[in-house]
Structures are given as structure tokens and as C-alpha cells.
Amino acid sequence: MAEIIQEETGKGGKKKAKKTAPHIDMTPMVDLMCLLITFFMLTSALSKPKVMDLILPDKIKDKKEKQEAPKIAKSRTINIILGPDNKVFYYTGLVEDPKNPPPLQETDFSANGIRRILLERNATLSKKIRQFDDDITSGKITMPHDSIEPAKRRLKNEDDTGPIVLIKAYKAANYGNFVDILDEMSIISIAHYIFVDINWIEEKMIETTLGITPASSQKK
Amino acid sequence: MPKIKLPTKSPHIDMTPMVDLFSVVLTFLMLTATMRQPEPANIDTPSSISEKTAPVQNVMTIFISKDGKVFLYVDNGPDTLLKYREKILTEMGKQYNVEFTPAELREFEKSPSSMGVPMEKMKEFLDTKDQASKKVFQTGIPVDSTNNQLASWVLYCRQVNPQVNACIKGDSKTEFPAVKKVLDILQDKNVSRFDLITNLEAVKIKEVNTPK
Numbered sequence: 001m002a003e004i005i006q007e008e009t010g011k012g013g014k015k016k017a018k019k020t021a022p023h024i025d026m027t028p029m030v031d032l033m034c035l036l037i038t039f040f041m042l043t044s045a046l047s048k049p050k051v052m053d054l055i056l057p058d059k060i061k062d063k064k065e066k067q068e069a070p071k072i073a074k075s076r077t078i079n080i081i082l083g084p085d086n087k088v089f090y091y092t093g094l095v096e097d098p099k100n101p102p103p104l105q106e107t108d109f110s111a112n113g114i115r116r117i118l119l120e121r122n123a124t125l126s127k128k129i130r131q132f133d134d135d136i137t138s139g140k141i142t143m144p145h146d147s148i149e150p151a152k153r154r155l156k157n158e159d160d161t162g163p164i165v166l167i168k169a170y171k172a173a174n175y176g177n178f179v180d181i182l183d184e185m186s187i188i189s190i191a192h193y194i195f196v197d198i199n200w201i202e203e204k205m206i207e208t209t210l211g212i213t214p215a216s217s218q219k220k
Numbered sequence: 221m222p223k224i225k226l227p228t229k230s231p232h233i234d235m236t237p238m239v240d241l242f243s244v245v246l247t248f249l250m251l252t253a254t255m256r257q258p259e260p261a262n263i264d265t266p267s268s269i270s271e272k273t274a275p276v277q278n279v280m281t282i283f284i285s286k287d288g289k290v291f292l293y294v295d296n297g298p299d300t301l302l303k304y305r306e307k308i309l310t311e312m313g314k315q316y317n318v319e320f321t322p323a324e325l326r327e328f329e330k331s332p333s334s335m336g337v338p339m340e341k342m343k344e345f346l347d348t349k350d351q352a353s354k355k356v357f358q359t360g361i362p363v364d365s366t367n368n369q370l371a372s373w374v375l376y377c378r379q380v381n382p383q384v385n386a387c388i389k390g391d392s393k394t395e396f397p398a399v400k401k402v403l404d405i406l407q408d409k410n411v412s413r414f415d416l417i418t419n420l421e422a423v424k425i426k427e428v429n430t431p432k
Binding site (some may be wrong): 023026029030033034036037040041043044049050051052053054055056057058059078082103169170171172173174175176177178179180182183186187 | 232235236238240242243245246249250252253254265266267268269270271272273274275284387388389390391392393394395396397398399401403406407410412413414415416417418419420
């Protein structure tokens with residue numbers, strides 16, 4: 001008969017476990033985490049894209065239905081034409097005589113370029129809006145957060161001193177310029193601006209200013 | 221003099237703080253991450269100061285790549301059960317005389333990225349399983365006046381989901397006529413409100429002294 005004989009230790013039966021701090025090897029865990037972090041960093045798009053509003057007028061489909069063009073003051077209009085190579089051209093008023101168009105002024109997108117020109121013209125309104133912004137941040141005016149935008153819009157609508165900006169794009173302009181100029185409009189807080197098609201007189205004006213003949217520009 | 225013998229011990233670094241830090245970073249990334257969608261064309265958006273975040277649902281995003289190719293992305297609506305993408309493709313199929321099998325429709329519905337495949341190639345595109353060979357079909361949606369498929373896409377997107385917002389994501393180097401064409405097509409279909417997708421840029425307004 002086999003008997004299980006318990007091994008007896010001399011010290012009264014109680015076994016003492018070795019007292020060492022449990023040491024877990026964390027290296028594999030760290031490895032895994034490193035991998036996961038790298039994966040998430042590479043695949044995630046952290047910054048959510050922002051959007052900018054653009055509202056274009058409805059197209060007049062019915063040619064018979066004559067709509068009266070809105071009357072705007074000539075002295076307040078400024079025409080901005082986006083040119084090639086990040087150039088911006090502008091002239092004020094309108095072209096009265098196609099043979100003798102007003103001279104185009106050239107400028108650029110830097111802070112001293114188109115922004116300065118428009119800001120000078122829009123001084124009253126932009127000052128008003130900045131004052132309003134300051135009052136909001138300093139707590140002089142308190143209003144619910146969602147009524148700030150409508151209040152600003154009201155300020156813009158009431159304004160009748162700022163320029164009316166007509167934005168046009170020459171065919172060699174790029175999309176980045178277009179977004180830039182719309183951006184300038186919101187930076188300067190221009191109340192009235194619109195994007196319209198360029199007409200042939202203005203195309204010609206650009207071509208003469210840049211010194212390109214229509215034939216060579218068509219090849220492009 | 222006898223040399224002092226230092227007891228050799230395997231260097232044991234306590235990794236606990238490192239693990240702590242890693243888990244925090246990992247949790248943060250996992251919670252904030254929105255997966256970047258694979259795009260058929262690399263599009264470098266221009267930057268603006270606008271702080272409005274792009275909508276995620278009910279969007280119809282039109283991508284315009286640097287070389288003027290047009291791609292479209294429509295989402296599935298606020299609820300995946302609505303299966304807007306499937307419906308839109310069926311309608312498109314009806315117009316261009318292409319019949320899609322349920323498997324193809326499901327494939328289209330699942331695909332999360334924008335597509336720029338002409339309708340004639342759509343069936344082939346959906347049947348191809350390999351991602352790399354799928355890319356060959358992405359030649360852009362035709363926008364010519366004779367074969368204006370973008371107009372039909374826009375029409376059916378709005379028919380199926382009337383709340384859809386039009387977004388335009390263009391490369392900053394895109395030639396303007398390509399953008400103008402897309403804007404014209406959208407305007408023809410009575411879409412006159414757009415969201416232009418941009419990056420955020422910080423701009424300070426410089427005080428300009430106005431001449432008196």
C-alpha cells in the first residue's frame with residue numbers, strides 16, 4: 001500500500017512565502033502601447049476641418065423675366081480681380097467707356113496689400129465691429145452666445161458707408177486665392193460683397209496690364 | 221589595495237510611470253480620433269480664419285483636385301439604416317442604364333471615401349476587390365456639358381436627402397475655371413449655399429491708421 005507521506009519540515013508546518021515585491025515585466029505591454037499610439041497618431045485626423053460660408057445669388061433661369069439690377073452707388077463699389085501668380089488687381093467705380101478703361105492697381109494678399117486698402121475704406125464699420133467684440137469680451141455688453149452673430153449681422157446691414165466689393169476671377173487665378181479673398185472679406189468685416197463673373201472688358205484690362213496678348217493666353 | 225567589487229545587478233527600470241503616460245496618451249487619441257478617410261486624390265486645402273466646424277452628417281462634399289478632377293462624397297444620412305448612398309446609386313443607375321446587384325450596392329454603401337468614377341465604369345469599379353486596382357478607375361466624375369454626371373449626382377443626392385449641405389473641398393492650387401464649372405453646375409441645380417472646407421489659420425488684424 002502506498003501511503004502519501006507528507007513531507008514534514010522541521011518548522012511547525014507553516015510555509016513562509018518569499019517576501020519579494022511582485023515584479024511584472026512590463027516590456028511587452030509598453031511595446032504594444034507604443035504600437036497602438038503610433039497607429040492612432042498616424043490614422044487619426046486630429047484637427048477637424050473648418051468651413052467657410054459662401055452664398056451665391058440664384059441664377060436667373062427665365063430670361064424673359066426681367067429683374068431690375070439693384071442700384072448701387074458708383075463711388076462705393078470696388079472691383080477686385082484675382083489674377084495669376086497670386087496677384088490681385090482692383091479698380092473703383094465701373095467701366096464707362098470700354099475703349100478707355102480705368103487703370104488697374106496691382107496689389108497682393110499681404111497685410112499691407114489688399115487688406116490695408118479695404119480696411120481704409122471700411123474703417124467705420126470695422127471699428128464698430130471691433131468695438132462690439134471688445135465690449136463682449138470685456139463684459140460691457142452681455143448677451144447670450146448665440147445672439148452675437150445676428151447682432152453683428154445687424155451692424156453690417158445697417159452700415160451704409162463701407163465699400164461694396166465685387167469679386168471677379170481671371171481664368172489663371174487659383175482656388176486658394178479665391179478662398180483668401182473671401183477670408184479677407186470676413187477679416188475686414190465687409191458688409192456687402194459678392195462674387196460675380198468677370199466680363200470681357202476686365203479680362204482685356206488684365207491682359208493689357210500683364211502684357212499678354214489674348215492669343216498667348218488661350219494657349220495656356 | 222583590494223578592489224571594491226560592486227555587486228552586479230541587472231539594471232531594472234521602473235516602467236510604471238511610462239506605462240501610465242502611455243495609457244493616458246492612448247486613451248486621449250482613441251477618444252478624439254476620427255479616422256482619416258482614404259482619398260483618391262491628395263487635396264491640400266487653403267486656410268481661412270473661419271471657426272465653424274465642418275458638418276459630419278447630411279453632407280455632399282465635392283472634391284476638386286489639383287488637376288481639375290472632380291470627386292464626390294455623400295454620407296449615409298443621420299442613420300445608417302436610411303442607406304442614402306444605396307438609393308442614390310440606384311437612381312443614378314436608372315438614368316444611365318446600369319443595373320446594380322445588391323452586392324454592388326452594398327459595396328458602394330460601405331465605401332467611406334470619395335469616389336470619382338464615371339457611371340460607365342461604376343459596375344467594374346464595384347466588382348473589383350483589390351484596392352490598388354480600384355484606384356485606376358478614379359478618373360474623376362465627368363463634368364462636360366455633354367456628359368454632365370456631376371449634375372445628376374447632385375440632383376439625386378438632393379432628391380434622396382433634401383437636407384443635404386453642399387461642401388466644396390478644393391486644392392489651393394486648383395485653377396479657378398475648374399472650380400467655377402462646379403459652382404455653375406451646383407447653381408444650375410439651385411444650390412446656392414456652399415461650405416468651403418478650409419484649414420484654420422490664425423490671423424491678427426493690424427491696426428491701420430486711416431488718413432484724416
